[in-house]
Amino acid sequence: MARMKFLCDADRCIECNACVTACKNEHEVPWGINRRRVVTINDGKPGERSVSMACMHCTDAPCAAVCPVSCFYTTADGVVLHSKDLCIGCGYCFYACPFGAPQYPRVGNFGSRGKMDKCTFCAGGPETDLSKAEYEKYGSNRLAEGKLPLCAEMCSTKSLLAGDGEIIAQIFKERVIKRGYSSGAWGWQTAYRETVAT
Amino acid sequence: MARYRPLRALLALGVLCLVLGLAMGLEGGLEPGVDGGLALGLKLSWCPPALAEQPSSVNPTAQSVKEQDLLKELHKVQGRGSIPDTKSYVIQQPAGRDWRQFHEVTLRWIGGITILGMLALLLVFYLFRGMVRIESGRSGRTLVRFNGFERFVHWMTAMCFLTLALTGLNITFGKELLLPYMGPQVFTEWSQWAKYAHNYASFPFTLGVVLIFLLWIAWNFPTPTDFRWLREGGGIIGHEHPPARRFNAGQKVIYWVVVLVGGTMAASGYILMFPFYETDISQMQTAQMVHAIAGVIFVAIMLAHIYIGTIGMEGAFEAMGNGRVDVNWAREHHSLWLERQIAKGRVEEPPTPEGSPAPAE
Numbered sequence: 001m002a003r004m005k006f007l008c009d010a011d012r013c014i015e016c017n018a019c020v021t022a023c024k025n026e027h028e029v030p031w032g033i034n035r036r037r038v039v040t041i042n043d044g045k046p047g048e049r050s051v052s053m054a055c056m057h058c059t060d061a062p063c064a065a066v067c068p069v070s071c072f073y074t075t076a077d078g079v080v081l082h083s084k085d086l087c088i089g090c091g092y093c094f095y096a097c098p099f100g101a102p103q104y105p106r107v108g109n110f111g112s113r114g115k116m117d118k119c120t121f122c123a124g125g126p127e128t129d130l131s132k133a134e135y136e137k138y139g140s141n142r143l144a145e146g147k148l149p150l151c152a153e154m155c156s157t158k159s160l161l162a163g164d165g166e167i168i169a170q171i172f173k174e175r176v177i178k179r180g181y182s183s184g185a186w187g188w189q190t191a192y193r194e195t196v197a198t
Numbered sequence: 199m200a201r202y203r204p205l206r207a208l209l210a211l212g213v214l215c216l217v218l219g220l221a222m223g224l225e226g227g228l229e230p231g232v233d234g235g236l237a238l239g240l241k242l243s244w245c246p247p248a249l250a251e252q253p254s255s256v257n258p259t260a261q262s263v264k265e266q267d268l269l270k271e272l273h274k275v276q277g278r279g280s281i282p283d284t285k286s287y288v289i290q291q292p293a294g295r296d297w298r299q300f301h302e303v304t305l306r307w308i309g310g311i312t313i314l315g316m317l318a319l320l321l322v323f324y325l326f327r328g329m330v331r332i333e334s335g336r337s338g339r340t341l342v343r344f345n346g347f348e349r350f351v352h353w354m355t356a357m358c359f360l361t362l363a364l365t366g367l368n369i370t371f372g373k374e375l376l377l378p379y380m381g382p383q384v385f386t387e388w389s390q391w392a393k394y395a396h397n398y399a400s401f402p403f404t405l406g407v408v409l410i411f412l413l414w415i416a417w418n419f420p421t422p423t424d425f426r427w428l429r430e431g432g433g434i435i436g437h438e439h440p441p442a443r444r445f446n447a448g449q450k451v452i453y454w455v456v457v458l459v460g461g462t463m464a465a466s467g468y469i470l471m472f473p474f475y476e477t478d479i480s481q482m483q484t485a486q487m488v489h490a491i492a493g494v495i496f497v498a499i500m501l502a503h504i505y506i507g508t509i510g511m512e513g514a515f516e517a518m519g520n521g522r523v524d525v526n527w528a529r530e531h532h533s534l535w536l537e538r539q540i541a542k543g544r545v546e547e548p549p550t551p552e553g554s555p556a557p558a559e
Contacts, residue, residue: 010265011262017280032283034281034283034286037279037280037281037283037286038279038280039276039277039278039279039286039287039289040277040278040279041263041268041275041276041277041278042263042277043277043278047262047263048262048263049262049263050277051275051277051289053289053290062294062295062298065298065302066297066298066301066302067373068368068369068370068372068373068389069372069373069377069382069385069386069389070373070377070382071382071386083382085383085386086382086383086386087386088386088389088390088393089393090369090393091473092301092486094479095294095297095479095482095483095486096294096295096297096298096301097294098290098291098292098293098294098295099289099290100285100286100288100289100291100479107473108473108474109471109472109473110394110397110398110471111393111394111396111397111471181262183262183263183264183265184264184265184266185265186265186275186289186290187265187289187290189265189266189269190269190290190292
């Protein structure tokens, strides 16, 4: 089975935020929650780079490790998902996550954050695939339809890659060899304990 | 009218040339005074100067940021985003891993050793020493040790403490100790309520800590008597009873633990309850670590307090129960305090054999 990963090629990202918009629209993500966002490093300076970041679906995910109610699980595709029925909104996953992926519907005073929401790699949740309940809680399940995450599909410069980790690493590697430079496979070392050798 | 047309057209063309030429002249860095028409003519025949000035090969990564360099230097990757949530501008903070290690491994060891260690210690002590008896037996005469308000404050704080301790331990140890028996649904339901109980019990608890601080501060400064009491092991280890005032050195330690550790718990707890107001993620992690370590130490020390107040010592519980203690208990454990209470005439006379006080003549 393929091990799903994200890879953002920052040398191609033009900070258009189409991935963010695509994600919000596809999953009807509520106001204030951003499953994906684009951040520009050294903004306005020579050599600035923009990176589109969401849940990286880590190997041995820290969020799953610290969750006091063990509401996370990893699918056969290596996608890290969680159950909103079990989440108590304690906020610990946000403290442990290296990528700031977990989102909460409210600010969180008095522990009233609400159920955590994050990128599902367009793979829904524990409910029956493509059911109404699944859509309402987690958004659409494109993986069950045989499609890849919409953010990467929509990416105009194909900066954001999503899919089988080995295939996207190969695409990235070929690009880097051809063009001769790279600012790195952002987040890979932290998320997957390996990087793409270029 | 018709014969003027060519002239007009020529005029219009001239103006157009002038404007265009001026604009291009400015762009190309030429003096605005140069004849527009001429400039336009020259520009059109040449290749655009902007392109000509570019170097033939470009290295777009010459100054580009590299992920590995940023992580090495700053231990996180941060930039600027376009959404109001400024926390989201940090795209990588591998420090979360250290916090995970603390929460999942270190804290469990610290908590396990501290709390189980204290329980083991108390058990061993109970098996060897047993309950500390009132050696001269009960006198039947009592005096007030804690008034109603003091007892109310104590029990309000104690109830909150028990709630906070159990619900707090649930967050760290619940998934190992309760989840396998409760099942995910029931455990989530309980943990959800436990979380709210933890948050809201904190307010009366904090009030209790403040009141305890104010109520008993006068009797809790260390005195020379305390050093003698400590040297002699408080009479609990041996069978001697060193003198003590209203609070002995052991009780003073408990007092300061409640005030200082309780205060730390409240402060770090409120930071956690109002996340990201004045704190960033690493400060939130630190607040949680302080809260957790202080919490398990607090629980362990309070276990000793509960032990000595119940099965550890005869006649101790009633001090906080109905507020009155036996005179002989007071003589053995708080001799100096008893002397002053007698001098003030606060000791109740023993009941007459008939069971009613003799009528005054």
